[in-house]
Amino acid sequence: MTSPSGSSDAPRPLLNRRLAEFGTTIFAEMSALAVRTGAINLGQGFPDEDGPEEVREAAVRALRDGRGNQYPPGPGVPELRHAIAAHQQRRYGLAFDPDTEVLVTAGATEAIAAALLALVEPGDEVIALEPYYDSYAACIAMAGGRRVPVTLRPRDGAYHLDLDELRDAITPRTRLLLLNTPHNPTGTVLTRAELAAIAELAVERDLLVVTDEVYEHLVYDGEHVPLASFPGMRERTATISSSGKTFSFTGWKVGWVTGGRDMVAAVRSAKQFLTYVSAGPFQYAVAEALALPDTYFEGLRAELGARRDLLANGLAEAGFEVYRPAGTYFVTTDIRPLGGTSDGFEFCRELPGRAGVVAIPNAVFYDHRDEGAPFVRFAFCKKREVLEEAVGRLKGLGR
Structure with a gap:
């Protein structure tokens, strides 16, 4: 040059x-x-x-019936948004308006990217539990944020979070906690007591939270408890999950965000300029998958x-x-x-x-x-x- x-x-x-x-x-x-x-x-x-074969056949049926072959609605097809809201209510007692508090995304990775692009200003600090899924670091960087790792450490056959270390990592520049439970790659599932302490900390310091809960149905010891279910957390939390891990169709890339109206509107503002829409016929199939029996x-x-x-x-x-x-x-x-x-x-x-x-x-x-x-x-x-x-x-x- x-x-x-x-x-x-x-x-x-x-x-x-x-x-x-x-x-x-x-x-x-x-x-x-x-x-x-x-x-x-x-x-x-x-x-x-x-x-499940019946879920795969639901996708084939949607294709043949011409559902989703053209652009689906930006927030996601109504059938899937209603199914996601019903799932959150049935499993966790969390009520979300399917029209304003549920957003369908191209997998959880896009949901994370859209949430960080929407919520983080350049220079804001984002705390993530280390080790972290590699897209977290890239998405924080794309948003212009500064990642601050809080390390999970191995002890007694498992990895553990030090809540004091988390508290000490928060500064006046901290904007957001990026939380992953069940946690990839360590397999840690944060306990109800740990989550309650994190919720209290987020409310006390007025922090936003993005939770990656894609492994919510793959808990073998303990229980999965969404952070959004704790006092003061519903409006400040963007809860992310997806169909890939739960239904073993990772190539379909159907994820979602639930949260308060303002939170979902903010994430949707960023998401619409990423893929806008995706996976039309698969959305109908995932709606049926979420209604499978316990x-x-x-x-x-x-x-x-x-x-x-x-x-x-x-x-x-x-x-x-x-x-x-x-x-x-x-x-x-x-x-x-x-x-x-x-x-x-x-x-x-x-x-x-x-x-x-x-x-x-x-x-x-x-x-x-x-x-x-x-x-x-x-x-x-x-x-x-x-x-x-x-x-x-x-x-x-x-x-």
Whole structure:
């Protein structure tokens, strides 16, 4: 590139400074590694089998009936918005107006992006629980915010939040708490007492909250309690969930936001300039999925809980230190008891060649990379026979 004076300068990077630290996601890298090596992919959290047949058929029926083949309404089709409101009322006793307090999005990731773009001013601080899902950091950056991590730390076989550390992280510049429970990647499910303390803190310091609750139906130990159900939280909380994890149709990308009228209006203002609308026919199918009987949700939880135990027990037998998750799709392990490297990146890049399995290094989810260096995440949302084969391969690491 030549400057106006005619001198030659170094070319200006195309990617803006806010996103310069973000390259290809670790999920893309490790999934490509799985394909290249033929390894079992326990890295990315997508199921290897479809969800309920009646839900899939509902999507086919919507396509054939011409429902959703053109632009659906910006906030989402009425059938889905009413189904989301009914779900929140039935499961948690939370009442939302489907016309003004429910917004359908292109998955939870878009919902998070739209919420942060709508609610965060440049320079605002956003507190997120570390390790965090990688899109959080990118979305905070795109909004011009400054992320402030509060680290969950392993103890007694699980990860724990230090409420005093959370309180100390809040400054006059703090605008928003970005909360994820059940928590990816650690599997932590915040308790009712912890959530009550967070709610009191948010009210006391007049903070907004965005909660990512996509694993709400995948809790194996304890219970899922929406933060919006606590006193003073309904109007200041944007509650986010999606259909992908609950119904095993991750490719449909149907998510949603619920909250007070003003909160949802703010998020909708940003969302309309992202995708505007998406997944028309799938919205009708997800509306039917949300109305499935409780036996479906109970069966899903029981089946995935059994797969969690299969993988966690196998990893422990292979020599890993295992942090058994209370929820989500994922088991976090410490690789140090295996000997050899304590660098999760190095371990995960070598694992396909050593054992024919792909995992994700947890350090990618940290600002404080040293905190996450020896930890590796495995997904158990796979068929039992796949998990059994993976466990058998991993047991060879110690030999």
